[in-house]
Amino acid sequence: MPRGLELLIAQTILQGFDAQYGRFLEVTSGAQQRFEQADWHAVQRAMKERIHLYDHHVGLVVEQLRCITEGKSTDAAFLLRVKQQYIALLPGYPRFEIAESFFNSVYCRLFGHRTLKPERLFIYSSQPATRLSAHPRPLAKDLEPTESWSQLLSGMLRDLPLRLPWQDLARDVQYIFRHLREHFSDDTLRQSRLQVANELFYRNKAAWLVAKLFTPHGTLPFLLPIHRSDDGELFVDTCLTTSAEASIVFGFARSYFMVYAPLPAALVEWLRELLPGKSTAELYSAIGCQKHAKTESYREYLDYITHTSEQFIEAPGIRGMVMLVFTLPGYDRVFKVIKDRFAPQKEMSADHVRACYQLVKEHDRVGRMADTQEFENFVLEKHQISPELMALLREEVPEKIIDLGERIVLRHLYIERRMVPLNLWLEKVDGQSLRDAIEEYGNAIRQLAAANIFPGDMLFKNFGVTRHGRVVFYDYDEICYMTEVNFRDIPPPRYPEDELASEPWYSVSPSDVFPEEFRHWLCADPRIGPLFEEMHADLFSAAYWRALQTRIRNGHVEDVYAYRRRQRFAVRFGAPEYVN
Template sequence: MAVKLEQLIAQTILQGFDAQYGRFLEVTASAQHRFEQADWHAVQQAMKKRIHLYDHHVGLVVEQLKHITDQRHFDAAFLARVKEIYTELLPDYPRFEIAESFFNSVYCRLFKHRDLTPDKLFVFSSQPERRFREIPRPLARDFTPKGDLSGMLQMVLNDLPLRLPWENLPRDIDYIVAALRQTFTDEQLVDARFQIANELFYRNKAAWLVGKLRLPEGIFPFLLPIHHNESGALFIDTCLTSKAEASIVFGFARSYFMVYAPLPSAMVEWLREILPSKSTAELYMAIGCQKHGKTESYREYLTFVHQSSEQFIIAPGVKGMVMLVFTLPSFDRVFKVIKDQFAPQKEVTQARVLECYQLVKEHDRVGRMADTQEYENFVIDKHRISPELLAELQREVPEKLEDLGDQIIIKHLYMERRMTPLNLYMEQANDQQLKDAIEEYGNAIKQLAAANIFPGDMLFKNFGVTRHGRVVFYDYDEICYMTEVNFRDIPPPRYPEDEMASEPWYSVSPNDVFPEEFRHFLCTDLKIRHFFEEVHSDLFHASYWRGLQARIRDGYVEDVFAYRRKQRFSQRALN
């Protein structure tokens, strides 16, 4: 009997998702090999490749459907039946939640992000209470010290799948035991139960052992980052046991982990106990399922809007020359729309801004660039928009608005984690907070530069402060690769009058940057200047930047630590 067209369409979409997630798992499964080979450039390429896989397979399915349907027009009832049939395929499907997101992506690609209604696509999940049913094998193994914590740790570490030798395993075990005893008493550790994930979490130049420490007092993270030394032997770099530290490791400003997760919902639920402050969206993104994370972000937004009566307002801070930014007062995200026209001093184009945001999505964010989710045809009830914001939207982005009377559609925007703008934070900070913020700001600049990213516009207003006090870059319209910039020293004046002239006495090309000038716009406040000179004066010297460029061009990939250097075991040994 011939298969109905709607049945064929539903099956084609699900088969396309199977192919996509199969390739996703293949790339992920190779992470151990890349780590063991210390092939850090392959690590970076695999990260980009895995991100691209999703859109690539959506495109393949769209082309298949165009061929199957001969691109005919379908009414709303037909499209609703396709979704119903697809839903019937999912009750026993192990990755149903991401399969729903894949269906949404295919629908949006086919219909240009129009007519996004719950009867035609999965605005909300078809199985909101279901996480997972049966797990083919346990996600983690249990270990107990039984009076010998060092012996248990040796068993855990020797049982890892890594095929490289340890530099000095007894030393590292002593470090871990000492770190645990700094936080927990011997009485607590005697009764401890360690749950260790079967899969390692790979990112950058580290393989992370992720576990839980179960005590009568509660559940604590147990995180061990494993690194290479110069000879290719392994060592444990630190031990993290607080939920705040774990939150930073799995933070929204970091690249996605490579962890083999055939059942992503099971992995998300397992992680939730040690990352209670993370939303479902953030957890999916952390393990590389960023498109489903985007779906969950939108659902979290819809839930918030439904449960509150707040109006959208212009986001606090200095207004941008390229982006219009708005938010809801109690919501933890902001919305960013590219303006139709930029300020005259901005030479960037709309296309270039889109490229910059995509660059950030694909690049190693090193904990210093906020991840973004991109949406098209974003619908907002007009009565929820403050008069000031509505006027701003109509003035700055009229080409991106569609007025439906009681609703407006914003044709394109980004959703991003909300932070306190650094300039506002510094205005309210005491001396110690100000010093810490300056140190964090400089560290952010240096870590971005080491990862081959030059922020372009380094003003404090383009950076935010997270709830953990970390400084993160979030304004990407002038971002570029470090290797594209020409860092120059300002030539000495030819005559005394040169320094008084309104125009420079030296030629300036488009990619020229003079780090000496940073001091003039970053350090107008004497207190800020003092703190800056104390910890980051090297940023004002072109030689520092050229040195970083030389390392990048030589192919060196810098280490990225999701914790402070003083927490490293090597630093503790020195102290």
């Protein structure tokens, strides 16, 4: 290869990333207009389009590089020089950290995820960590209650860039102030101030004002979800000021925010104080940089695995028929590998399973489906794998394993947040905790269905419980759109003998679902059955599911709240329900 080609290749990759992130910002910048026009279907399309942008632009760059190199082989020394030329372009580059991830993606696509050596990739960043904390321009503005909190809040809301009128600004200011006085003393409020992000965070049907509340006792989140009524008027739906509430809003089971972030590293650093329990990977993911979040997640994994003596073990819970799931005892993630062969009752292919996981990645997860990160050629040290798990891997996924002596490579896997399987949770709780779990489980099914997702296999083992007590679905191999299902009532028996027969007396098609049958396994436990009948009996009615299908087919997009409905101002303060 001629000298000078290394620089051309490095510049081509960086220019490709520039094009990708430019389109990313362009799609993101349309969030305000989509919100103001209540174009909720455009919101869903934009979310999907933005996710696809990254892989699309990686593909374009790969094709350019194939033309530049004319298909000639590139030796190790040449590839190292390309990386060095790329590093030389980054010191003055504002989005260097994601540009490094883009380089990794291009390299992996170009070489089919082979020869993944640290010296050829950005396993760790080439740039000093101090660059991540440098804020070249203010990301937020400070507001102090010089005269009163009511005046501060009113001015803050009036100054927002939204171009719609307020339904009742004075009412909303009063509600926010009432919330603050319920949670903080007057003396604390006199000594407190806000730092408000310059950009609104858009997701679903809400525009979120995100701020930090600085008090004498520490820094707290201050979050206001702003909604649009059917009449085109703005209102604040609630105020959230606890770390747990903020963690759920920015949770791993929710869609990515649309927030204009030309300097994502600076925004992540600003959010870190607001969300101290979130990792760097989780923060990048929350603002839509999910591919760089994958890089950060892998770095966090490497840090953990380097400093632990733990061995990988099979994950607790009932063994799945499609996925082999393993983890490290103290790690907050699980690793999921598609089995080479499925149980007989699972009539599907590995490609189908991967398509289901991609569907979840692109769909609105409404706080009820865990996000996943997909990896190819994942390397594990044999001494860090328990003998029992190694035997299970060789039994269930031998075609996915490449043996490298002291290491193995798993050709493909997913990494997902670790939760307590709901079936195990239900075994150990009682009283109000049991009631809360059953309420959460039913609500998860309802919210998934309202978002046009039918879980398929709704057994308790396919759901997990987060550290905040939320129930989240995580087994996607039978997932489908609600509109693809035929919900039927079981026909009455023709003769008394029909009910005793081993086969149904009515025809059943692959897409048929009979909600009455849910009762057999959801209510089998005498501790659970009465609670489920009390709170969620309508889930056993085909009419309930068909009514949801009608709303979906009519184009209705349901409201999605990242908080309990009882936290809404309209409910808390006894006001008439806002029209929205």
